[in-house]
Amino acid sequence: MSIIVNHVNYIYEEDTAMAHPALIDINLQIPEGQFIGLIGHTGSGKSTLIQHLNGLIKPTSGEIFYNNQDINEPGYNKKVLRSQVGLVFQYPEHQLFETDCFKDVCFGPKNMGLPKKEVELRAYTALKQVGFEDEYFYQSPFDLSGGQKRRVAIAGVLAMKPEVLILDEPTAGLDPKGREDILRLISDLHAKMRITVILVSHSMEDVADYVDRIIVMNKGRVAFDAPPKEVFAHYRELEEMELAAPQVTYCMQDLAAAGFDVDTSVTTLEEAKKEILKAFGKC
């Protein structure tokens, strides 16, 4: 149960004067159950890459395997693939169309051809999973706040019970509280349902606390692919890619440079606090 991306290249508008490569020789292995952060500056090819993973875009060259099967082979059932590799687009609330939230969440499982009871059960469970209150179930999705709409849209994908959940910049355009809520929700989903999660973001700060592995994209290539600690150690190179390591990394680097004996590889605020207290001999 895994995704393998093998030497994938992709060129947009291939046979026009506007042709430009968006992905260059991408190789990745995504085993089951990982929580992965896919990071890159705007235009680095993150959205293009994830649309390959559920077969919405066909690579110009190279292959993508899901459970050891080439997904672009003729005869491969893409509809089933898309229910297994759930993709939540950026600003997913823009895709809502039904008269009430519940019906909208039913759309995915209904397209899978499930019986009505099963569809409704899944929709109910999914809405509950994203922490949506019963009282809003039958409201028009257009009357909700931005954060709530986004939850409904995420539930719309969760209701298909995907084995891999991919979210494209799920925190874009939300206020700090909304960001925090959505990130915690995704982290909880990963912990409880044991599904593979790929979280796309352009901010290290977003993912540092949660993910097992970070893939950094730069100009269509994979620049780094390692656990957060190793990636943040390259904070100078990250800056050249117009990314930044989390504030904690900078703080610890400065402390170490000033002669304090601290571990510069910590990534979360909690770990940093411990390190600093230790260095000052308070614990």
Add this chain to the structure above:
Amino acid sequence: MLRDITLGQYYRADSVIHRLDPRVKIVATFAFIISLFIVKNFIGYLIAGLFLAVCIRLSQVPPRFIFRGMKTIFFLLIITMVFNLFLTAGEPIFTFWKFQITKEGIKLAAMMGIRLVFLITGSSLMTLTTTPNNLTDGLESLLGPLKKVRVPVHEISMMMSIALRFIPILMEETDKIMKAQMARGADFESGSIINRAKNLVPLLVPLFISAFRRANDLAMAMEARCYRGGEGRTKMKPLIYKKRDFIAYLVIVLYLVLIVVMGRILFR
């Protein structure tokens, strides 16, 4: 699929045709269309075709790109030709059951077909080589005299330029929403006609909502910058004729003269 619609889409290149003043191109396109209706013989169509081919060549737009727009009018073309083929009275050369094909019918159908193809190709070439902004600027300037008789020329051209500007945006949006719904298992490609129409609801509702949202935002942004119509409004890049534009006008006149003269000579 959606990218096949080239009408109203600009192809970026740096050619003589691209650099021409938009007014020249609009006038030339009109002259060309009129010439297609003056022409009554195949020599005329040959000249028109050559003129068009030279323009396409000069524009550096790949012909593939121009003819892609043809797919969208393919049905119209077929219907027009079939009607002309069967419904023209004259000397019959082929009859079966109630239908008959006449010599005049074949000639008319061929002419209509060529006329339609040239017409679309010619106007596609104009929109492919002129940015929407330039196009409406040119139109506004050409229609300027109508302001005297209270035609809201500025408002019309502003609406046109906004509409043209929104075509690529809406196409991109359509692409995005389509993909987002496909990720939820929507199917836009198979099924009966009725089912396919039904399946468009998840695409059209978000598309309309997004169009209204964009229109609203744009109106707000224009108002915030004190837009209040065309009265006393100056341009950042006013249209000024250059030497090449006069040469182009001359070429157009020569082309028209040639077409008319050829028609006269052959019909004497």
